[in-house]
Amino acid sequence: IETAALAGRPEDELMERAGLAVARLTLALQPREGAIWVACGPGNNGGDGRIAARLLAAQGRRVHVGLEPPAEPVALAIDALLGLGLNRPPSAELAAAIARINALDAPVIAVDLPSGLLADTGVPIGTQAVRADHTLSLLTLKPGLFTAQGRAQAGQIWFDDLGVTPTTAPDALLLGRDAVLALPLDPAGPASHKGVQGNVLLVGGAAGMQGALLLAGRAALAAGAGRVYLRLLDEAAAEFDTQRPELMHARYDTALAGKTVIAGCGGGAAIGQDLAPVIEQASRLVLDADALNAVAADPLLRQALKDRDAQTILTPHPLEAARLLGCTVAEVQAGRLRAAQTLADELHCTVVLKGSGSAIASPGRLPAINTSGSAALATAGTGDVLAGWIGGLWAQMPHSEPAAIAAAAVHWHGHAGESQAAGPLRAADLVERMHALHAWARGA
Numbered sequence: 286i287e288t289a290a291l292a293g294r295p296e297d298e299l300m301e302r303a304g305l306a307v308a309r310l311t312l313a314l315q316p317r318e319g320a321i322w323v324a325c326g327p328g329n330n331g332g333d334g335r336i337a338a339r340l341l342a343a344q345g346r347r348v349h350v351g352l353e354p355p356a357e358p359v360a361l362a363i364d365a366l367l368g369l370g371l372n373r374p375p376s377a378e379l380a381a382a383i384a385r386i387n388a389l390d391a392p393v394i395a396v397d398l399p400s401g402l403l404a405d406t407g408v409p410i411g412t413q414a415v416r417a418d419h420t421l422s423l424l425t426l427k428p429g430l431f432t433a434q435g436r437a438q439a440g441q442i443w444f445d446d447l448g449v450t451p452t453t454a455p456d457a458l459l460l461g462r463d464a465v466l467a468l469p470l471d472p473a474g475p476a477s478h479k480g481v482q483g484n485v486l487l488v489g490g491a492a493g494m495q496g497a498l499l500l501a502g503r504a505a506l507a508a509g510a511g512r513v514y515l516r517l518l519d520e521a522a523a524e525f526d527t528q529r530p531e532l533m534h535a536r537y538d539t540a541l542a543g544k545t546v547i548a549g550c551g552g553g554a555a556i557g558q559d560l561a562p563v564i565e566q567a568s569r570l571v572l573d574a575d576a577l578n579a580v581a582a583d584p585l586l587r588q589a590l591k592d593r594d595a596q597t598i599l600t601p602h603p604l605e606a607a608r609l610l611g612c613t614v615a616e617v618q619a620g621r622l623r624a625a626q627t628l629a630d631e632l633h634c635t636v637v638l639k640g641s642g643s644a645i646a647s648p649g650r651l652p653a654i655n656t657s658g659s660a661a662l663a664t665a666g667t668g669d670v671l672a673g674w675i676g677g678l679w680a681q682m683p684h685s686e687p688a689a690i691a692a693a694a695v696h697w698h699g700h701a702g703e704s705q706a707a708g709p710l711r712a713a714d715l716v717e718r719m720h721a722l723h724a725w726a727r728g729a
């Protein structure tokens with residue numbers, strides 16, 4: 286898109302517009318007196334910064350351009366060190382300027398993207414990237430602002446298309462509430478009639494890890510599945526969730542066909558021996574946690590998964606994805622969209638790669654990045670809740686595309702976890718928060 290834009294217009298015209306957009310945002314965010322430090326790098330990103338500096342000075346603001354802050358207190362800083370041209374760790378001079386920006390006690394606006402962050406992946410290329418309070422993305426919204434460290438480094442994201450209409454498709458979609466509203470959810474709300482809401486069977490919960498399966502089961506129920514059965518691998522486990530007596534226990538010979546099966550939560554190593562029939566027979570299948578590790582370790586299970594014809598959703602975190610891909614976690618994180626797409630294409634599944642800015646990929650579709658969620662979700666069991674929620678929604682809407690189900694569940698889950706006001710969110714409380722959002726999910 287950048288190249289096409291440049292072909293149509295002289296670059297300095299676009300840079301002039303970029304500088305104007307930066308100056309406008311600066312004045313909106315910092316309308317009062319006070320010195321503005323504009324840190325400009327050697328390329329066009331720095332050029333945007335210099336134009337913004339000129340326009341701000343013309344408005345009567347005290348502006349200081351340079352790699353070091355002025356002697357007087359800084360009211361606001363503009364990071365125009367590096368943008369899309371970043372292709373190697375910042376030089377010592379620029380790295381020092383990044384460190385000075387991060388040490389400031391003033392709001393920071395990043396031009397285009399926080400300097401030091403890679404636009405496609407959200408990964409800092411050197412030891413540190415700018416931690417901005419605001420990022421004004423120019424021409425396009427860069428995927429790296431929404432996934433990996435990008436979400437934490439970019440702060441509030443603003444966008445200016447500089448008057449250029451894109452002529453090519455985006456690289457990725459951004460998931461918002463529309464992903465949830467698009468679902469054909471029963472308007473009457475969950476459990477209007479349990480017979481039509483679908484059946485979920487959960488397999489997992491080895492000794493010491495039953496809680497994971499209970500959380501997933503509670504989530505499937507709260508999402509609105511009609512009947513939820515647990516098949517606990519720990520045979521000595523209590524056959525009853527006293528807080529959720531609605532959950533039923535499945536016998537070993539309970540049929541898998543016709544059901545939405547969620548396998549792997551708290552499964553331990555024991556899940557491996559149960560997976561072959563599950564992969565072969567489940568009508569719709571969600572594989573999480575230890576089920577993913579079992580597939581990574583067993584070529585026969587892997588082949589069986591490929592043969593399932595796309596009615597499968599995988600929910601790996603980066604380590605599980607790395608095991609499935611045969612690479613390192615760092616490699617997964619260095620290209621989250623690519624990793625999710627590679628797995629989806631290879632295993633013929635929909636893949637939810639969890640983490641900040643969860644990525645969702647399906648064969649033959651544009652990948653999507655979720656925009657909801659916060660660090661409050663980084664607690665034990667929230668992944669089990671997500672797997673359960675996906676299965677609970679899918680059971681009710683068996684004809685929906687798995688990618689649509691996964692997108693809705695991921696956004697819903699993130700939205701419920703958005704407030705960090707009450708501290709870290711315990712997984713059982715997350716289920717209740719998600720349940721309280723049914724009206725929101727139906728457009729209220």
Ligand SMILES: NC(=O)C1=CN([C@@H]2O[C@H](COP(=O)(O)OP(=O)(O)OC[C@H]3O[C@@H](n4cnc5c(N)ncnc54)[C@H](O)[C@@H]3O)[C@@H](O)[C@H]2O)[C@@H](O)CC1
Nearest residue numbers: 287299300328329330367368369370372373374375376397
């Ligand atoms: N492409 C376009 O159509 C437009 C681009 N604009 C701006 O231009 C930016 C891209 O400009 P550039 O391609 O000049 O890229 P940058 O400004 O990001 O950086 C390129 C310059 O920095 C140097 N550099 C790269 N990595 C470095 C490192 N690690 N340490 C030290 N120096 C390094 C390069 O040698 C080059 O001189 C965008 O991010 C945006 O801010 C805007 O002006 C609007 C229009």
Ligand SMILES: [K+]
Nearest residue numbers: 367396398400
């Ligand atoms: K920048």
